[in-house]
Amino acid sequence: xxSQQHAxxxxxxxxxxxxxxxxAVVVIVVIxxxxxxxxxxxxxxxxxxxxxxxxxxxxxxxxxxPLAPAGL
Numbered sequence: 560x561x562s563q564q565h566a567x568x569x570x571x572x573x574x575x576x577x578x579x580x581x582x583a584v585v586v587i588v589v590i591x592x593x594x595x596x597x598x599x600x601x602x603x604x605x606x607x608x609x610x611x612x613x614x615x616x617x618x619x620x621x622x623x624x625p626l627a628p629a630g631l
Contacts, residue, residue: 589614 578586589610596606 593606593610596609597603
């Protein structure tokens with residue numbers, strides 16, 4: 560193999576991407592709900608457990624949902 564030719568055997572990962580508006584809103588709402596539950600007197604461990612469970616359920620539903628057409 561010529562010294563000028565190199566085989567690309569490793570893919571370089573793309574850098575982190577910025578959140579789009581809807582993703583940022585979801586993050587803010589989740590943090591606000593967690594803070595309100597904690598301030599209302601719910602134990603922090605219970606708040607974390609609740610947010611983790613709902614996040615996992617949402618992730619599972621999002622993976623099962625069909626993709627919307629590009630025009631929407």
